C-alpha cells in the first residue's frame with residue numbers, strides 16, 4: 001500500500017513538472033533578461049522576492065552586515081564589497097514552515113553572474129534568453145539561473161500537487177558567489193538560515209554531484225625597479241624584466257605542485273588530469289612610458305587547490321617561491337618584491353559522499369536518467385564550503401547541463417533544467433517527508 005502510494009505520488013509530481021515546463025522556461029527567460037553582474041544584483045533580487053512571495057513563502061530580504069561578518073573566520077573583504085559595498089544588494093530568502101517533524105532542506109542559488117564581456121564575441125544577445133534547439137542562451141543561463149529555475153519549479157510543483165511537507169524548506173537567492181559569497185551565502189548562514197542539508201543548484205550536468213570545493217586565494221606581487229631615461233636604460237632597473245623572473249618562479253612552483261598533488265574528483269574530466277591545483281597569473285601591469293625604464297611592475301594571481309592542504313601552508317609555498325627567486329637576483333635581494341593577499345581567501349571543503357542527502361540525490365538521478373552518478377569537485381571555490389566547513393550543514397552542488405560558463409554564448413539545456421527539477425522535487429518529498 002505504502003509503495004503504491006509512493007509511486008502514485010511520484011508519477012503525479014513528474015507529470016506536474018512536465019506539464020508546467022513552459023511556465024518554467026518563461027520564468028528562466030525573464031530571469032536571464034535581468035542583468036545581474038556581481039555587485040548589481042538588486043533588480044534580479046526584486047524579481048526573486050516577488051517569485052518567493054507568489055509561492056506563498058515567508059520572505060526575508062536584507063543586506064549583509066559587514067560588522068557582523070568581519071567576526072567570522074571565513075570573512076575576507078571581497079573585491080565587489082571594496083568597490084560597491086553591500087547596499088542595494090540584498091539576499092532573498094523564502095521559507096516554508098512545516099510541522100517540523102521531518103528533515104529540513106535548503107535549496108539555494110546565486111543570482112550574480114560574471115560579466116559577458118567581450119560581448120562582440122557572442123553570436124546571441126547575452127541578455128536575450130533566446131532559445132535555439134532546446135538551448136537557452138544568455139549570461140547566467142547555466143551559471144546559475146537555470147538551477148534557480150529548477151529549484152523554484154520543483155518547489156512550485158510540490159505545492160501544486162498538494163503535498164504537505166513535514167520538514168521546512170528554505171529557498172535562497174544569494175549574491176556575490178562569483179566573488180566569494182561572503183555577503184551572500186555566508187551572511188544567510190550567520191542570520192540563522194540553516195537546515196539538515198543544503199543543495200546548491202550549480203550546473204553539474206545532472207549526472208554529477210559536486211562534493212568538494214577548492215581553496216582559492218588571490219595575491220598581488222609588487223616588483224620594484226629603478227626608472228631612468230630610455231636612452232640610458234643601462235642606468236635603470238627594468239621592473240618588467242624582474243617581474244618576468246617572478247613569473248617564471250611561479251610557473252615552476254605550479255609545475256612542481258601539479259606533479260605532486262592529485263585529487264580524483266577534480267580530475268574526472270580527462271582534460272583536467274594533472275591539474276587539480278593551479279596557479280594562474282591573471283593580470284600584469286607595469287611601467288609608465290615607452291621612453292622610461294619601467295620603475296614598477298605588478299602581477300595579480302590566483303592559486304586554487306583541492307582538499308588536503310591548509311591555506312597557511314599553501315600561502316607559505318607561494319611566498320617561499322617568490323622570495324627564494326628574489327634572493328638570487330642582485331637587485332631584488334636589496335629591493336624585495338612585496339606580496340599582498342587580497343580578495344578571495346577561501347579554504348577547501350569536502351562533503352562525505354555517504355551522507356544521506358548525497359545518496360538520496362544520487363539515487364533519484366540514477367532512477368530518472370539511468371546513469372550512475374559521478375562525484376566531482378575540488379577545482380573551483382564554491383559557496384557549499386560555508387555550509388560544510390562553518391555550519392555543519394551537509395551540502396552538495398547539483399544542477400543542469402550548460403556550456404560557455406564564464407565564456408561566450410553561454411547556454412543551458414532546457415531538458416536538463418526539467419530533469420534537475422524532477423530530481424529536486426523527488427528529493428524534497430523524500431527528504432522532508434509529507435502527509
Ligand SMILES: [Zn+2]
Pocket residue numbers: 110143144177202203
Ligand atoms: Zn555558479
